Amino acid sequence: MRTQVVIVGAGPSGLLLGALLGKAGIDNVILEARSAEYVLGRIRAGVLEQVTVDLLDEVGVGARMHAEGLPHDGIDLCFGGRRHRIDLHALTGKRVMVYGQTEVTHDLMDARKASGQTTVYEAEHVSIHDFDGQRPSVRYRHGGQTHTVEADFIAGCDGFHGVCRASVPHERIALHEKVYPFGWLGLLADVPPLSHELIYVNHDRGFALCSMRSRTRSRYYVQCSLADQVEQWSDQAFWDELRARLPEDAVAHLVTGPSLEKSIAPLRSFVCEPMRFGRLFLAGDAAHIVPPTGAKGLNLAATDVGYLAQGLVSHYKGNGSDLDHYSERCLRRIWRAERFSWWMTSLMHTFPTNGSFDRKVQLAELDYLVNSDAASKALAENYVGLPM
Ligand code: RFL
Numbered sequence: 001m002r003t004q005v006v007i008v009g010a011g012p013s014g015l016l017l018g019a020l021l022g023k024a025g026i027d028n029v030i031l032e033a034r035s036a037e038y039v040l041g042r043i044r045a046g047v048l049e050q051v052t053v054d055l056l057d058e059v060g061v062g063a064r065m066h067a068e069g070l071p072h073d074g075i076d077l078c079f080g081g082r083r084h085r086i087d088l089h090a091l092t093g094k095r096v097m098v099y100g101q102t103e104v105t106h107d108l109m110d111a112r113k114a115s116g117q118t119t120v121y122e123a124e125h126v127s128i129h130d131f132d133g134q135r136p137s138v139r140y141r142h143g144g145q146t147h148t149v150e151a152d153f154i155a156g157c158d159g160f161h162g163v164c165r166a167s168v169p170h171e172r173i174a175l176h177e178k179v180y181p182f183g184w185l186g187l188l189a190d191v192p193p194l195s196h197e198l199i200y201v202n203h204d205r206g207f208a209l210c211s212m213r214s215r216t217r218s219r220y221y222v223q224c225s226l227a228d229q230v231e232q233w234s235d236q237a238f239w240d241e242l243r244a245r246l247p248e249d250a251v252a253h254l255v256t257g258p259s260l261e262k263s264i265a266p267l268r269s270f271v272c273e274p275m276r277f278g279r280l281f282l283a284g285d286a287a288h289i290v291p292p293t294g295a296k297g298l299n300l301a302a303t304d305v306g307y308l309a310q311g312l313v314s315h316y317k318g319n320g321s322d323l324d325h326y327s328e329r330c331l332r333r334i335w336r337a338e339r340f341s342w343w344m345t346s347l348m349h350t351f352p353t354n355g356s357f358d359r360k361v362q363l364a365e366l367d368y369l370v371n372s373d374a375a376s377k378a379l380a381e382n383y384v385g386l387p388m
């Protein structure tokens with residue numbers, strides 16, 4: 001098989017890249033290690049920045065998002081038992097869209113199917129070759145046979161544990177990493193959200209987040225120990241812990257119910273530099289990870305592939321300079337989002353090694369943040385997303 005761009009990974013970055021290229025008439029093939037059902041079963045992001053909404057509109061998959069998504073004008077920060085609203089819209093003129101990654105993926109998958117572009121699910125033993133030469137290729141096993149796709153370019157959209165970044169020789173890649181000493185235990189349930197906006201909670205017992213997927217489906221998180229196993233957390237234990245971290249007025253509105261899904265995610269900051277190696281481009285979680293506190297991971301994945309599609313379109317029109325600046329353009333935006341996500345994580349969580357001094361400084365910063373227009377605006381600007 002021969003194509004112009006072979007995309008490894010059918011998560012949101014691979015599917016959105018495929019859609020952007022397809023729209024520009026650039027032939028592409030997506031190879032995904034898992035089944036479509038497995039990809040849709042992963043419960044992840046919930047908050048989309050305006051730039052992500054715009055990219056989804058650009059490829060014509062925005063209709064359901066606009067009909068069913070929930071535009072949010074603010075978030076609550078809760079500490080010392082009190083809630084403080086950050087009015088994102090008043091501070092920045094922008095809002096965010098609450099629409100789950102599962103739904104984004106679903107919409108992109110449906111559109112891809114309708115377009116007739118090739119996607120191979122359950123592609124086994126994917127390996128990438130000759131990305132430093134003029135004729136890169138990707139090999140995989142499917143249906144008991146080995147297949148090869150030859151292409152002009154390879155897009156590594158295969159997530160943090162993918163094969164593309166791992167195929168780059170160590171000496172050509174710089175890795176920057178920070179691992180946090182805790183995780184997030186998340187629970188999804190068909191119960192109405194306790195508030196119409198998200199609540200980020202700083203509490204002595206640890207961080208908590210009240211989020212949602214719709215007016216009838218809630219997504220809650222509590223900070224947990226890295227040693228915890230999800231099986232140790234009954235639904236009852238989760239709800240009890242969440243209740244203990246929420247202020248009284250919020251607890252009064254909390255509706256509990258059986259979990260649809262429960263999982264633990266470790267928190268990590270990670271960036272690899274550069275993001276281009278010859279004819280291989282990395283995008284999304286394959287190149288960087290942010291802790292979920294700032295809700296930036298999916299949004300960065302979307303803007304990476306936005307830049308990559310622009311570069312590839314210019315290349316095929318005879319102008320290679322956008323593609324040459326891919327790493328640099330992405331990394332500037334990525335490092336700003338890394339900084340924000342690290343800062344918000346440091347501000348909102350309890351750290352096992354922190355003493356009473358660090359805790360008091362954290363509370364003083366929160367107090368300053370909600371009472372200073374300048375500080376609130378800096379948070380709001382980053383939360384709604386910096387321009388592309
Ligand atoms: P993905 O989604 O990991 O998709 C990569 C795909 O590549 C496939 N793959 C391979 N395919 C072929 N061959 C191989 N060798 C392969 N190896 C892997 C995988 O099966 C998979 O299908 O990466 P992508 O597309 O870059 O998308 C990134 C986002 O998924 C991620 O950044 C976000 O989910 C992060 N995130 C959030 N981001 C936001 O913008 N807003 C949020 O509110 C938000 N909340 C979150 C989050 C992530 C979380 N977790 C679980 C880490 C909340 C949580 C709890």
Ligand code: PHB
Nearest residue numbers: 045046211292293294295
């Ligand atoms: C989510 O709804 O899953 C979510 C929302 C906001 C975050 C992280 C996760 O910061």
